[in-house]
Amino acid sequence: MRIRPADVLPAARPAPDPTGRTPSEARAAFHASLSVGLGFVPLGLAFGALVVQSGLDWWWAGLSAAVAFGGSFEFLLIGLVVAAAPLASVAVAAFMVNVRHVFYALSFPLHRVRGRLGKAYSTFALCDEAYALASTERARSWPGPRVLWMQCYLHVYWTGSALTGALLGSLIPESVTGLDFALTALFTVLALDALRDLRGDLPTPLLAAVSALVARMLFPEQMLLVAFGLFTAVLLARHLMTTTGRPDRA
Amino acid sequence: MPDTAYAVGAVLVAAAVTWALRALPFAALAPLRASGTVQYLSTRMPAGVMIILVVYCLPDLSVTEARTVAPLAALAVTVGLHLWRRNALLSILGGTAVHVLLTSVVLA
Numbered sequence: 001m002r003i004r005p006a007d008v009l010p011a012a013r014p015a016p017d018p019t020g021r022t023p024s025e026a027r028a029a030f031h032a033s034l035s036v037g038l039g040f041v042p043l044g045l046a047f048g049a050l051v052v053q054s055g056l057d058w059w060w061a062g063l064s065a066a067v068a069f070g071g072s073f074e075f076l077l078i079g080l081v082v083a084a085a086p087l088a089s090v091a092v093a094a095f096m097v098n099v100r101h102v103f104y105a106l107s108f109p110l111h112r113v114r115g116r117l118g119k120a121y122s123t124f125a126l127c128d129e130a131y132a133l134a135s136t137e138r139a140r141s142w143p144g145p146r147v148l149w150m151q152c153y154l155h156v157y158w159t160g161s162a163l164t165g166a167l168l169g170s171l172i173p174e175s176v177t178g179l180d181f182a183l184t185a186l187f188t189v190l191a192l193d194a195l196r197d198l199r200g201d202l203p204t205p206l207l208a209a210v211s212a213l214v215a216r217m218l219f220p221e222q223m224l225l226v227a228f229g230l231f232t233a234v235l236l237a238r239h240l241m242t243t244t245g246r247p248d249r250a
Numbered sequence: 251m252p253d254t255a256y257a258v259g260a261v262l263v264a265a266a267v268t269w270a271l272r273a274l275p276f277a278a279l280a281p282l283r284a285s286g287t288v289q290y291l292s293t294r295m296p297a298g299v300m301i302i303l304v305v306y307c308l309p310d311l312s313v314t315e316a317r318t319v320a321p322l323a324a325l326a327v328t329v330g331l332h333l334w335r336r337n338a339l340l341s342i343l344g345g346t347a348v349h350v351l352l353t354s355v356v357l358a
Contacts, residue, residue, distance in 0.1 A: 035338030042346060057251050060261070068264040072307075081260045084252050090260045094267035101268070103299065105275035106282075107292030123273035128303060135296045178320065178346075178353030184307040185328045185345035189338045191300035192329065198297050208298030212305035227302045232291065235298070239290045 029149030032139075033157070036129040039186030040071075040157040046179040047074060048165020049172050054082050058166035065162035069125060069155060072183065073097040100228045104131045112144040125151040127158075132190040137197040207234050317357050324349035 044065065051061035056078065064074050073094055080090050108131055113122045130151045133139060139147075191205075198204055208231050215227035251257070282288045308325070311318050328345030332338070 035342070038339045039342045055251060056257065057254075060257055063258065064261050064264075068261050068268060070264070070268045073264065073268065077260065077264055081252060081257050084256065085260075087256075087259055087263050090263045091267050094264040095271065098268045098271050100299070101271045102275045103295060104272070105279045106288055107295060110276050120273075123276065124269050126272040128299075132296060132300060135292070175358065176350065176354050177358075178350040181321065181324050181349035182342060182346045184304060184321070184325065185342040185349075187300050187303040187307060188325060188328045188345070189332050189341050191297060191304055192332050193338075194297035194300050198294065201294065204294045204298055205301055208301040209305065211298075212302040215302075216305060224302070224306055227306070228299065231298050231302060232295075235291055235294055236287065239287055243286075 025143060025145040026149045028142075029146045030153055032133060032146070033150045033153035035189065036133060036154060036186065037157040039129070039182050039189075040154065041161045042179050042182040043071065043186075044158050044161025045165035045168070045172075046182070047071075047078075048162040048167070049169035050075070050165075051078055051162075052166050052169035054078050056081065058163070058169075061166035062159060062163040065159040066155070068094075069127060069158065070094070070098055071127065071158065096222060096225060100128075100224050101126060101131075103228055103232065104135075107131075107135045109134055109139070109142070109144075109147060112142070113147055114144050118144065118148055122148055122151060125155050127154060129186065129190065130154055132194065136193060203238065204235070207231060207238070317353070320349055320352035320357060323352060 047065070048058075048061040051064075052058055060081075064077060068074055068077065076093060076097060077090070080093060085093075104126055108126060110119060110122055113119050133150060134142065134147050142150075195205055211231040211234060212223075212227045215223045215230060219226040279288075308321055311322065324345045327348045328341050331344045332341035335341070
């Protein structure tokens with residue numbers, strides 16, 4: 001790849017309009033975002049349709065998609081809003097479902113994203129899929145603008161399809177069900193790609209699966225929080241055991 | 251439609267909590283980036299996190315019920331397509347199509 005001066009000396013010049021400076025990054029990000037985008041579109045359509053079927057206005061689907069931007073929690077939010085749950089309950093539920101994002105700071109390449117505004121947007125739009133795309137081995141060479149563009153595309157896919165789903169919601173026959181599997185399929189694909197980057201490290205996926213199943217059986221209400229916590233703890237323990245076992249080869 | 255101010259407020263509360271969870275850990279965890287332990291974690295977490303999210307998304311699978319077939323068959327199709335072609339669009343569309351067909355036509 002050609003190295004542009006802008007990539008090497010980012011501080012040497014004031015940040016110009018990213019659309020003028022990095023058209024190729026925008027294009028590369030677009031291609032990288034397509035796989036996730038195709039998972040987002042059916043899900044976003046389903047989310048928008050569900051919003052209208054639940055008795056909320058169409059614009060609320062767009063507002064939630066654009067401002068909250070947390071796919072799985074937004075499905076939950078529909079039910080909370082329809083039931084007029086207290087705002088404190090909404091905050092607690094948002095915390096429980098989205099607390100997994102705390103772990104993403106460990107490996108998401110925010111240090112490559114330049115500028116206060118860029119970093120602010122990048123953290124705001126740090127959804128599961130953006131994290132998965134940006135933390136693959138392939139993405140280790142991505143400059144900051146490509147990471148930002150990729151996140152921007154994901155945001156547009158989600159908001160656009162949620163609005164479309166809300167506006168067309170009444171047209172989808174109620175007999176068509178099961179579109180929600182798109183989310184599962186999306187995570188499955190991302191998991192398979194991440195597994196390939198592990199190069200045969202079998203214990204890691206096994207520990208993750210066991211953590212998930214244990215959390216699901218013992219704490220179904222807080223499954224994600226418990227599973228992520230357990231998985232991190234077990235990984236840490238495994239790391240400590242292997243490094244203290246052979247300290248001179250570390 | 252519930253009260254508009256309330257519906258908007260709920261979105262804003264959800265957004266504030268979510269953004270805080272996504273942004274604040276970077277300040278807290280930044281000094282740890284150089285540590286070997288954090289690098290060990292960060293190379294292994296993506297795969298583990300995605301596996302946990304897959305388990306989270308799957309409904310309770312009961313062996314005795316026929317509708318359990320739908321997510322399992324769709325999952326198998328998604329994995330099979332992806333191992334075969336490594337094309338994310340194809341895998342997601344194929345798996346979702348099988349799930350929609352099974353839940354809305356075959357098992358409806």
